[in-house]
Amino acid sequence: MNPASLRITEIFYSLQGETSRLGLPTVFVRLTGCPLRCGYCDSAYAFHGGKTMGFDEILAEVARHGARTVCVTGGEPLAQKHSLAFLTALCDAGYDVSLETSGALPIADVDPRVSRILDIKTPGSGELEKMHWDNLAALTPKDEVKFVLCDRADYEWARDLVRQRKVNDLAPVLFSPVWETLPPADLAAWVLEDHLPVRMQVQLHKILWGEKPGV
Structure with missing residues (x-):
């Protein structure tokens, strides 16, 4: 028996709403707590509370859902x-x-079998200064880099960063619009206009079920 434990906000079975795993039946393990406070955060309910669970208990709950794909998210899991x-x-x-991480904490020691979804904070997030930029050097092609974009200014900042630092040579790049402030069609037009080698995504789970826990 493994005595280690984690603080867990929720464990649930749903369709993956983002990344290259879009649409796959997935078990999500949402850890409690985050050192960031992004202005657009859609999981602020995970900042506090939760339940302490041992590894064996968590693994048993994951196994109960019968899916092969697992996403560890937060909050900030690391x-x-x-x-x-x-x-x-x-x-x-x-x-x-897969691991969804804010980019504020080092990812180099994450098990290499894990696909790390690295969120690069934009100026519009309000948390740009907390980015751990050494994470870019730790990326591999099995990882993915995500930019959550609030507006045109965020898009231009992210576009220029992708080009200048050749981010798409490090790992696949995802551009995602903030649900409330950036119309997806606008972002799609900008990506096409600039011939940017990125994958645009929208949050499938919100389209299907709205913004709420457990989806």
Whole structure:
């Protein structure tokens, strides 16, 4: 029995709404707590509270849903000291594991079997200064880089960063509009106009079920 534990906000089974795994039936393990306060955050309910669960209890709940794909998200999962060991435990159990991380904490020690979805904070997020830029050097082609864009200014900032730092040579790049402030059609037009080698995405789970926990 593994005595390590994590603070968990929720574990649920849904369709993956983002990334290259879009549409895949997935078990989500949402950890509690985050050191950032992005202005557009859609999971602020995970900042506090939650339930302390041991690894064995978490793995049993994950297994109950019968899916091969698992996404560890937050909050900010890497803010909890046992998160790295838990990601390895998921991989050892045979799951296809992805990690959604804010980019503010180092990713270099994450198990290499995990696909790291690295969120690069834009000026519009209000948390740009907390970015850990050394994370770019740790990326591999199995990882993905996500930009959540508030407006045209965010888009231009992200576009220029992708070009200048050749981010798409490091890992696939995702551009996502903030649900409330940037019409998806506008972002699509800008990406096409600039011939930008990125994948535009919208949040499938919100289209299907709206903005709420557990989806």
